[in-house]
Amino acid sequence: MTTDPVKNFLEVAVTAPVNKPLTYLAPDECKKRLKQGMRVLVPLGGRKITGYILGRTDTAPVGQQIKKIYKVLDNEPLFPKEQVDFYKWIANYYHYPIGEVIKTALPAGLTKKSGRRIKITDAGKKHLAEISESAITGTPWFSSLLHKGAISPHAAAGLWRTKERGLLELWEQKGWVAISIELVGGTAKTKNETCCALAENIDNPDSLKVSEQKTIAVLQKIASATKRRFVPRREITLEYRGAGKALKSLAGKNIVIFEEQQVYRDPFGDSFLQSDIPETLTDEQKKALSSILPAIKEGRFAPFLLHGVTGSGKTEVYLQAATFVLEQGRSVLLLVPEIALATQLEAHFLARFGSRVALLHSGLGSGQRFDQWCRIAEGKADVVIGARSAVFAPLKNPGLIIVDEEHDSSYKQDDGFRYHARDLAVLRASRSAAVVILGSATPSVTSYYHASMGKYSLLDMRKRIEERPLPAVEIVNMQSVKTIAGRPPVFSPLLIKNLQDTLERGEQSLVFLNRRGYANFMICRDCGQAAQCAHCQVSLTLHRSENKLLCHYCGFTVSSKTVCANCQSPSLTAIGVGTERLEHELPEILPGARIARLDRDTCRKRSDYIKILRAVHKGEIDILLGTQMITKGHHFPNVTLVGIVLADTGLGLPDFRAGERTFQLISQVAGRAGRGEKSGRVIIQTFQPEHYSIEMARNHNYQGMYAREIELRKALGYPPFSRLANLKIEGTDNDYVRDKAFRLANMAKKFCKGTEPEILGPAPAPLTRLRDNYRWQLLIKGKKLEALHTFLHRLEGEIGGLSKAGKVRIVIDVDPEYML
Structure with missing residues (x-):
């Protein structure tokens, strides 16, 4: 029997702005072991960068010198060959380099490239030290070279793109600096630690030193409590400080064995939510599952749009469908638009599926993400919960893909590789013969249109669990509210009264404003000029607690005590309102109320977010105020009032989706009220009470909003009609x-x-x-x-x-x- 000859040339997708795969020669010594999905280091334009093998070919481009790959970086493929066509389709659709697409799909830290390290020589120290200090001012790289003796590859990469490159090359010719090429990047790897265990037979332990006997006792105690033979050395030394030296001597006597073991970096931490399996499903849940489960059993692609009002039990439909998929021996992917929602849903899925669950999102450390990715790739986790990039998770045989809050714009990456995770989820499901569920209380107009045209199967859930009523909604026209010093107040009398009444009843309230900071901008009282970002054509936002003006686009900051850039006047006054101002004013209106703020300024870490949510669930917070982070997915049974401070902030944006997004935002935050045994109420403050998006949100009328939007888009030729x-x-x-x-x-x-x-x-x-x-x-x-x-x-x-x-x-x- 003859075998096919191994093809000599490789198609490689490089991590560079190159639209098509490049051709490289496979070295004879490793030709046979090279496979699709493996990383290689390849030469490109005088440097070495990471590439991914997409396939082999017998032919090479005519008239080109084909270079050999420099190094093989993997023993096994990082992604299966079936994914190659998936990546090619994505690169073609989004008009983005395929190597960069694959780089996005893989964990951060897997990409290597060559960089330049610049070191000063003895001759250089002598000559360059004579340069005056004034020449060093404003050139940190030169100071680093002179005083630290070297410039890092990262800093050198920036210099190489400027006129300084010619100067450094001249210095190299004169022997003042040495420029070497080295590999940088590729930091992602497993974490190991030294573990200890007792040998099988211990001879005459009574002859050991006291410290050695105590160390053995501590090791045995921890091993027994944790049911592990090997115990991390750090745990032993933490319990007994003298164990470090004793362990070495015990190892020399063959009483203790050392072994390096991989450390699992747990991403879940302490969950504060409980998830109970309901005794019975609602009729609407049963009806939805009666459509979903047969498609799963048949192993066919089937897209569903699950349109369920807030509190209708969509999460339980997800869980029941996931359970059925796992019983079929297939895997599950659940996408959420942001980390905040991942925390809510992970508790429910962890309670049902335990160690089968993996988590992927930017809130994890790079090591945690890498460990989770490896667990998924190795088949140790077959339920994946994650934000946008989790759509690329290396799941084996996915049978169900869920996109929760499918309407959310966070699924679209807004820089670099601008993909839409919801759309790729549908594509991946179609290529895997899987079921995909797009869930939302306020579906995107485009998705609902696809359902109305038969592209998706529409599943309706119009009733809340136990047929609890949707909250009553009242609109306050802020144009008619009495002004204070010529300005409308932040809180209307109606909202203040409802907050007071809710507090007196021992119930909780949410106050929503989609604007962080204290004030929108600072304006000069003398010349009327607003404080502007030095790098963007936008006003700076006042963050009072940090005494700074901040650009929310580039991060530029100046002190809030600054003077006017136009006329140098110190007379700046704050205009507008943000969540920080709400937090400042509410205690004056409701003294004694326990208030917390949930936005990106107060929740920079996952632990900050969990701490606040735990306090709400325990009843330790009376009023939770915040931005979009409080609008989706939360189930607070004791929240009976939702106040929306400025409901129309998004309506002035030059965007054809502005009305749709305003309706969705109001409806989502309104849905947090009355989810427990007590009914809910929503107060909407607006300057545009007659706008259709606000009027439809008041009446919980999604169909009315959709009919208005689809009519406008058809007339203007906007998506879904283009x-x-x-x-x-x-x-x-x-x-x-x-x-x-x-x-x-x-x-x-x-x-x-x-x-x-x-x-x-x-x-x-x-x-x-x-x-x-x-x-x-x-x-x-x-x-x-x-x-x-x-x-x-x-x-x-x-x-x-x-x-x-x-x-x-x-x-x-x-x-x-x-x-x-």
Whole structure:
């Protein structure tokens, strides 16, 4: 029997802005063991970077010198060969380099590349030390070289892109510095620690020293309590400080054995929520499962849109479906839009499935994420809960993919690789013959349209558990509320009275404002100029507790005691309201009330978030106020009042989805009220009480909102009646960026056939300057998806030419969620 000859050439996706795989030669010594999905180090443009093997080929590009791979980085593939086509499809759809797609799909820290380390020589110390101190000022890299003796690869990479490169190369020629190439990155790995165990037979333990006998006793005690033979050395020395030296001597006497074992970095910590299995399901839950379970049993792709009002029991449908999938020997993936929601759902899934659950999201440390990824890849975990990037989890044989709060815009990555996790979840399910459930109380207009057209099966759950009523909603027109010193108050009299009444009854309240900080901006009373970010064309937000003005886009800060940049006047006054101001004013209105704030300023770690939620569940907090973090997924049985301070903040955005998002946000936070035995109430404060999104939210009328939105979008030709791509042109020189934007628009119009696709722009982006970059946009609107992508592929070559000089960056954002 003859075997097929091993093909000599490899298709490699490199981690660089290269749109297509590159061809490399497989070295003879490792040719046979190379497989799809393995990492290799390859030469590219004078450096070495990580690449991923996509396949083999007999032929190489004509007229090119084919280089050999430099090094094989894996013994086994990091992803199965079935994933290669998945990654290729994604790269093609989002017009993004396939190597960068794969890099995103894998845990951070797996990418290696070559870097330059610059060291000063003895001759360099002599000559460079004579340079005056004034020359060093403003050049930290030179000071580092002179005083520390070296420049790190990370710092050198930045210098190599500037004019300083020529200077350093000159110094190398003169022998003043030595420049070496070394591999950097690739920090992800398992963590090991030294563990100890007693040997099988211990001779004459009475002859041992007292410290040795005590060490053995401690080891035996811990081993017995934890039912482990090998005990980490750190646990023994923590209990008995003298154990370190004693363990070494015991090992020398062959009484104690040392062994390096992998440390599992637990991501779950202490869960404060309980999850009980209900004795009976509601009729609507049973009906939903009667559609879902047969599709799972048949092992076929079936997309469902589960439209269930807040408190209708969607989570239990997820859990029952997941249980059934696991019984079939397949795995489960649950996506949530943000870490906050992952914490809620993980408790329910941990209670049902225990150690089978793995967690993947950015709130974990890099080591924890790597350990979780390995557990999934090795088949030790077959239930995965995670945020956006978990859609790439290396699950074996997925049978069910759940996208909770499917309408949430957080599923769309807004920089770098701009993918939409919900859409990729549907794609992955179709390629795996799996069921996908898109769940929401307020589905996206696009998803609901797909359900109405038969693309998804619609499952309705319109009643709350135990048929509890949806909360009564009342709207306060803030235009009619009496002003204080010429300004409307933050809290209306009606909201204040309801907060007082709720507090007196021993019940809890939520107060929602989708704006963090103390005030929106600081304005000069003398010249009227607002304090602006030095790097963005946006106002700085006052964060009073930290005495700073902060840019929420780039992180730039100045002291809140600053003077006006325009006229140097110190007379700055705070305008607007944020969650920090609510926290400041509420104690004056309700003295004695226990108040907590939940936003990104108070919850920078997972433990901060859990601490606040635990206090709410224990009844230690009377009023919880916050941003979007309090709107979704929470089940607080004693919360009977929800106050929405400024319900219309999003309606002024230049975005065709503004009305839809406002309805969703109000409906979601309103759904936190009255989920227990007591009925709930919602107070909505707004300056636009007659806007349809607010009116529909008051009546819990999703169908009414959808009918209005779908009519508007059909008339304007927006999704779901078209597909969009936003071309973003950015650079530090506004005139240059504008010129390239118009050149790109002219090229695009030449490629158009008739009116398809439609080219809108170019125009300055609503946020004209961010992070020192001026921004222009070109919106492409197409009725046919295939024609739109054919057009974009033709345009890609022109984009490469326009951005080649490096003065502008042009990004293709397919299916954009925001166009700011």
